[in-house]
Amino acid sequence: MLLIECPFCGPRAEIEFACGGEAHIARPTNTESLSDAEWADYLFMRKNIKGLQYERWNHARGCRLWFNVARDTVTHKISKVYRMGEPKP
Amino acid sequence: MAGVRLPFQSHPLQALVSEPVKPVLDCVVMSNAVHVYVSQSDKGELVMGAGIDSYLSYAQTGSPPVVENLLNALVELFPVFSRLRVLRTWGGIVDVCPDASPIVSKTPIEGLYFNCGWGTGGFKATPGSGWVFAHTLAQDRPHKLNEPFALDRFVNGYLIDEHGAAGVAH
Numbered sequence: 001m002l003l004i005e006c007p008f009c010g011p012r013a014e015i016e017f018a019c020g021g022e023a024h025i026a027r028p029t030n031t032e033s034l035s036d037a038e039w040a041d042y043l044f045m046r047k048n049i050k051g052l053q054y055e056r057w058n059h060a061r062g063c064r065l066w067f068n069v070a071r072d073t074v075t076h077k078i079s080k081v082y083r084m085g086e087p088k089p
Numbered sequence: 090m091a092g093v094r095l096p097f098q099s100h101p102l103q104a105l106v107s108e109p110v111k112p113v114l115d116c117v118v119m120s121n122a123v124h125v126y127v128s129q130s131d132k133g134e135l136v137m138g139a140g141i142d143s144y145l146s147y148a149q150t151g152s153p154p155v156v157e158n159l160l161n162a163l164v165e166l167f168p169v170f171s172r173l174r175v176l177r178t179w180g181g182i183v184d185v186c187p188d189a190s191p192i193v194s195k196t197p198i199e200g201l202y203f204n205c206g207w208g209t210g211g212f213k214a215t216p217g218s219g220w221v222f223a224h225t226l227a228q229d230r231p232h233k234l235n236e237p238f239a240l241d242r243f244v245n246g247y248l249i250d251e252h253g254a255a256g257v258a259h
Binding site for chain 2: 001002014015018019021022036037039040041043044045046048049050053055071073074075076
């Protein structure tokens with residue numbers, strides 16, 4: 001069971017949250033000139049990191065706000081919680 | 090791998106067995122409504138499982154809420170199992186594609202072929218996938234059956250709409 005510290009509500013149990021996957025994936029701005037391969041890269045290809053990963057979580061059964069989490073995918077240790085729009089720690 | 094990007098996410102898939110009891114269930118029961126599958130082994134243990142943990146993990150163990158949901162579903166289906174004790178639980182890491190179907194395919198690199206991304210499926214498909222993969226290796230082109238399972242489906246948009254095929258949610 002993960003204990004996740006929502007930046008707005010404080011530490012809560014994992015069951016209150018929904019994981020939104022890898023963070024810091026920017027939607028391309030030149031959408032009209034993107035190739036199919038570039039679209040596929042944006043939509044589907046993920047780093048799938050073993051170790052420190054930056055990911056989005058949503059406090060779905062709480063304040064319903066999104067935020068970012070730096071979490072180790074092997075130990076599940078959460079080293080940092082930070083708000084959307086803030087750079088990677 | 091070899092410069093080829095893959096669309097996988099790795100998740101824990103948990104399963105558990107109960108203490109052994111006398112014969113009570115002679116088939117596999119699977120419910121997509123309450124989400125559990127259960128069968129009884131020759132030794133008498135109930136073997137059961139459900140879905141994957143929602144977040145990326147390589148920890149080879151999952152979170153208790155997933156097991157709790159599984160057991161809730163089991164008792165919903167079979168109230169008689171509510172007094173059974175759990176013998177052991179475990180988690181394995183599965184690689185899941187965005188469309189929850191595997192990749193059995195040639196790659197842009199000559200002589201390199203992929204048979205991966207089986208996610209929560211695979212065991213029952215082993216003979217068939219081995220057969221079409223052997224065909225792909227031997228003839229350097231996919232068999233008609235695994236043509237749709239190509240790596241480039243994520244580029245051309247022909248995803249496979251079979252999320253329900255494994256009988257579990259993804």
